[in-house]
Amino acid sequence: xxxxxxxxxxxxxxxxxxxxxxxxxxxxxxxxxxxxxxxxxxxxxxxxxxxxxxxxxxxxxxxxxxxxxxxxxxxxxxxxxxxxxxxxxxxxxxxxxxxxxxxxxxxxxxxxxxxxxxxxxxxxxxxxxxxxxxxxxxxxxxxxxxxxxxxxxxxxxxxxxxxxxxxxxxxxxxxxxxxxxxxxxxxxxxxxxxxxxxxxxxxxxxxxxxxxxxxxxxxxxxxxxxxxxxxxxxxxxxxxxxxxxxxxxxxxxxxxxxxxxxxxxxxxxxxxxxxxxxxxxxxxxxxxxxxxxxxxxxxxxxxxxxxxxxxxxxxxxxxxxxxxxxxxxxxxxxxxxxxxxxxxxxxxxxxxxxxxxxxxxxxxxxxxxxxxxxxxxxxxxxxxxxxxxxxxxxxxxxxxxxxxxxxxxxxxxxxxxxxxxxxxxxxxxxxxxxxxxxxxxxxxxxxxxxxxxxxxxxxxxxxxxxxxxxxxxxxxxxxxxxxxxxxxxxxxxxxxxxxxxxxxxxxxxxxxxxxxxxxxxxxxxxxxxxxxxxxxxxxxxxxxxxxxxxxxxxxxxxxxxxxxxxxxxxxxxxxxxxxxxxxxxxxxxxxxxxxxxx
Ligand code: GDP
Ligand code: MG
Numbered sequence: 077x078x079x080x081x082x083x084x085x086x087x088x089x090x091x092x093x094x095x096x097x098x099x100x101x102x103x104x105x106x107x108x109x110x111x112x113x114x115x116x117x118x119x120x121x122x123x124x125x126x127x128x129x130x131x132x133x134x135x136x137x138x139x140x141x142x143x144x145x146x147x148x149x150x151x152x153x154x155x156x157x158x159x160x161x162x163x164x165x166x167x168x169x170x171x172x173x174x175x176x177x178x179x180x181x182x183x184x185x186x187x188x189x190x191x192x193x194x195x196x197x198x199x200x201x202x203x204x205x206x207x208x209x210x211x212x213x214x215x216x217x218x219x220x221x222x223x224x225x226x227x228x229x230x231x232x233x234x235x236x237x238x239x240x241x242x243x244x245x246x247x248x249x250x251x252x253x254x255x256x257x258x259x260x261x262x263x264x265x266x267x268x269x270x271x272x273x274x275x276x277x278x279x280x281x282x283x284x285x286x287x288x289x290x291x292x293x294x295x296x297x298x299x300x301x302x303x304x305x306x307x308x309x310x311x312x313x314x315x316x317x318x319x320x321x322x323x324x325x326x327x328x329x330x331x332x333x334x335x336x337x338x339x340x341x342x343x344x345x346x347x348x349x350x351x352x353x354x355x356x357x358x359x360x361x362x363x364x365x366x367x368x369x370x371x372x373x374x375x376x377x378x379x380x381x382x383x384x385x386x387x388x389x390x391x392x393x394x395x396x397x398x399x400x401x402x403x404x405x406x407x408x409x410x411x412x413x414x415x416x417x418x419x420x421x422x423x424x425x426x427x428x429x430x431x432x433x434x435x436x437x438x439x440x441x442x443x444x445x446x447x448x449x450x451x452x453x454x455x456x457x458x459x460x461x462x463x464x465x466x467x468x469x470x471x472x473x474x475x476x477x478x479x480x481x482x483x484x485x486x487x488x489x490x491x492x493x494x495x496x497x498x499x500x501x502x503x504x505x506x507x508x509x510x511x512x513x514x515x516x517x518x519x520x521x522x523x524x525x526x527x528x529x530x531x532x533x534x535x536x537x538x539x540x541x542x543x544x545x546x547x548x549x550x551x552x553x554x555x556x557x558x559x560x561x562x563x564x565x566x567x568x569x570x571x572x573x574x575x576x577x578x579x580x581x582x583x584x585x586x587x588x589x590x591x592x593x594x595x596x597x598x599x600x601x602x603x604x605x606x607x608x609x610x611x612x613x614x615x616x617x618x619x620x621x622x623x624x625x626x627x628x629x630x631x632x633x634x635x636x637x638x639x640x641x642x643x644x645x646x647x648x649x650x651x652x653x654x655x656x657x658x659x660x661x662x663x664x665x666x667x668x669x670x671x672x673x674x
Pocket of ligand 1: 109
């Protein structure tokens with residue numbers, strides 16, 4: 077197909093505004109997917125995505141569209157995730173496109189992540205096509221929302237398609253707007269190959285599958301290619317596209333988005349953001365790489381079964397392959413044994429990785445409570461970075477500690493401004509500014525410790541605003557705080573994996589809550605277990621878990637053996653998620669107890 081008839085675009089939106097639904101309609105309307113094969117949210121292929129209704133991994137699909145002018149166009153649609161944790165993935169997929177369809181819910185209007193995504197699109201010089209969705213809803217106010225987009229973002233919305241992605245109403249207008257507004261890819265098909273690697277995955281039979289956007293030149297089966305960052309060279313075995321099924325081709329040309337395999341077994345040769353060129357006639361320069369995203373939240377992951385340590389390493393390596401923002405290194409805990417300290421973009425990212433390891437790799441895990449990176453200035457003048465509370469140096473050796481702050485912007489209806497400010501204040505937020513968005517909504521700006529945001533801030537924000545608030549944040553700077561390490565002792569012994577870093581002013585309160593919480597979460601044993609919280613050896617809170625008296629089998633009145641078996645079976649099941657630490661069995665939830673405290 078003539079390059080001038082190619083359109084590469086992403087769909088961006090605040091979560092739940094209808095990206096995935098619109099993508100489904102576009103696939104139907106272009107007959108890319110037969111009606112009978114159509115299932116809702118077909119691009120969200122990972123089980124986890126379908127279950128949670130979120131999009132985690134980006135996905136690229138080729139489709140053909142016959143426009144109203146009678147001409148045929150080749151579209152590459154790249155779906156992007158909508159959650160704040162995954163903005164790295166959004167920026168990766170955007171770099172493969174020339175345009176972005178901005179979906180805004182006609183009942184909700186512009187939200188914090190609408191803005192965040194628009195900024196990412198503008199960073200990548202993309203043409204933005206605004207689309208008003210869900211106009212079928214009784215509460216839809218398309219004209220108000222149009223004006224909002226014009227006022228807040230500065231995009232002309234006079235011709236913006238007004239659609240219902242659910243019913244399919246006016247979806248064709250979106251395709252026409254893409255043809256009219258998104259520029260075709262620029263590069264020269266005769267120039268040396270430059271293919272941007274924007275995603276990759278590992279197939280046990282074919283090796284690494286690299287997803288590429290061909291920015292210049294072409295690549296064919298049999299070509300010798302070179303990865304410009306890693307210098308690795310391979311012979312291309314297969315190239316192809318997805319529609320969304322995999323379709324093999326002989327060649328991928330400038331402007332196309334597809335995949336390449338080359339029997340690449342060494343996954344470290346392929347970096348997302350790298351440029352592939354032709355080894356025989358290489359390009360002078362690599363394409364500009366991606367903005368690297370650094371993890372903001374760390375936790376320890378430990379296999380419940382110690383024998384699965386190597387399997388866990390394997391799983392993390394495979395997951396890292398198409399998730400460059402995931403980091404990990406070996407770590408040992410006195411309580412939990414051998415595991416890995418892992419870095420994530422945020423709590424949802426952490427949750428998703430954990431769940432994928434358990435489901436796709438069949439490894440049961442204990443995850444320790446999340447931590448940010450602290451900058452600890454020692455009395456000898458040096459600074460060390462600490463991402464694990466257990467390794468915080470002694471107070472005598474510490475001069476002062478700094479913690480990361482974020483700039484948070486919270487969009488909220490006027491009625492909830494008071495509640496939001498109270499919450500932010502409680503989470504040690506520093507008020508910055510407040511902007512009027514329109515008659516009904518405000519944008520509240522706070523600087524807040526990241527360490528407070530990762531602990532259930534988002535849930536609390538949602539509940540104190542009946543779900544109406546939206547949040548976006550970015551790292552601002554490190555600031556000094558009066559922080560201390562709080563240890564937890566079970567049966568008189570410190571359990572290193574339960575240590576947390578807290579602000580001194582909240583230490584007693586947290587200590588009390590934490591010991592109470594653990595008392596509820598840890599099952600009774602044959603003996604009484606003291607639960608204590610301590611700072612620098614001084615006990616600040618304590619409670620006891622009473623000893624077990626009842627025998628579970630007593631309920632069965634001796635008789636029914638199969639019922640007895642079932643009960644024992646059930647008990648065993650319940651134990652799977654337990655880790656023995658010393659003589660105490662601790663359930664997974666205990667390590668997360670800190671997440672649900674005031
Ligand atoms: P995403 O998070 O942006 O991918 O949003 P989804 O496509 O998953 O949609 C979120 C929810 O909004 C789903 O329950 C959809 O069925 C619903 N939805 C999407 N488009 C429309 C629409 O045009 N009208 C109505 N009433 N609901 C819609
Ligand atoms: Mg979605």
